[in-house]
Amino acid sequence: MPSTPLPRLILASGSTYRRELLSRLRLPFDAVSPDIDESPLAGEAPADTALRLAVAKAEAVAAGSGEALIIGSDQLATLDDAQIGKPGTHEAALAQLQWMRGREVLFHTALCVLDTRQAAPRRLQYDNVPTRVRFRNLPDAELDAYLRIEQPYDCAGSAKNEALGIAILENIRSDDPTALTGLPLIALVSMLRTAGMPLFAD
Numbered sequence: 250m251p252s253t254p255l256p257r258l259i260l261a262s263g264s265t266y267r268r269e270l271l272s273r274l275r276l277p278f279d280a281v282s283p284d285i286d287e288s289p290l291a292g293e294a295p296a297d298t299a300l301r302l303a304v305a306k307a308e309a310v311a312a313g314s315g316e317a318l319i320i321g322s323d324q325l326a327t328l329d330d331a332q333i334g335k336p337g338t339h340e341a342a343l344a345q346l347q348w349m350r351g352r353e354v355l356f357h358t359a360l361c362v363l364d365t366r367q368a369a370p371r372r373l374q375y376d377n378v379p380t381r382v383r384f385r386n387l388p389d390a391e392l393d394a395y396l397r398i399e400q401p402y403d404c405a406g407s408a409k410n411e412a413l414g415i416a417i418l419e420n421i422r423s424d425d426p427t428a429l430t431g432l433p434l435i436a437l438v439s440m441l442r443t444a445g446m447p448l449f450a451d
Contacts, residue, residue: 256366256446257317261310266411267322270432274441274448278320283309287323295325295332296377299359304375307363316366318444322432324358326406333406342396342407343389346417351386354406355379358428362440374440378433380423384408387417 260271263282271278283306289298300323307321326333328349336342361375387395399413408414410421410429425433438448 256444257315258446259310259314259317259319261306261319261321264431266430267432270427270430270434271320271437273434274438276446276448281310281314283307283321285309289332295327295355296357296359296379298332299323299325299357300361300375300377303359303361304363304373307361307373311363311365314365318441318446319363319365320432320437321361321363322359324356324405324431326354326356328352328354335405336402336407338402339396339400342402343392345407346384346387346392346396347389349384349406350392351384353381353383355381356406356429358425358431358433360433360436360440362437362444364444372444374443376433376436376440378423378425378428378436380421380425380429382406382408382410382421382429383419385417385419392417 258276258278260267260278260280261283268280285305287302302323303321307319311319333345336345358378361373364372395417399409401407401409401414408417410418421429425435427434
């Protein structure tokens with residue numbers, strides 16, 4: 250008997266980190282970078298911003314994608330009720346790490362799966378996976394050396410935990426070890442199963 254074709258899977262992201270994570274599931278997928286305004290709304294809580302943007306990314310990609318399961322994700326880091334964005338420059342990254350050293354930072358990694366295989370109502374699953382990260386209390390010279398080696402200027406919080414950034418972290422607390430990298434795979438697998446995606450297809 251012929252096997253049932255897999256639903257089309259689309260990652261609504263231009264992030265190489267998220268593509269690498271999704272490839273662990275060994276499912277064929279397309280990656281499409283969404284064009285949305287990622288600015289937070291006035292008075293919006295960080296977790297709400299992350300969830301709204303994750304859904305907005307999926308919906309933006311859904312507009313021209315036909316029938317598919319579309320994955321959206323977004324991440325925000327917060328300290329002292331302030332959002333920590335991507336530093337962009339060495340100087341900004343050093344300032345971030347100086348602010349965060351010896352302290353615990355809360356990362357919100359929002360995830361959604363939008364199922365467009367029926368016109369209405371389109372099924373939407375979403376969740377926020379929090380991760381608490383304590384940074385080591387390191388001197389400026391070590392932080393500067395780390396940044397010059399790693400150059401994590403495109404990462405919120407200036408630390409790639411999947412690379413040398415792990416050396417500036419004291420501990421990580423989360424229900425999903427891949428959330429901090431940008432795509433919570435444990436939560437995603439649950440959503441894909443709910444949507445009927447076989448995870449172990451030949």
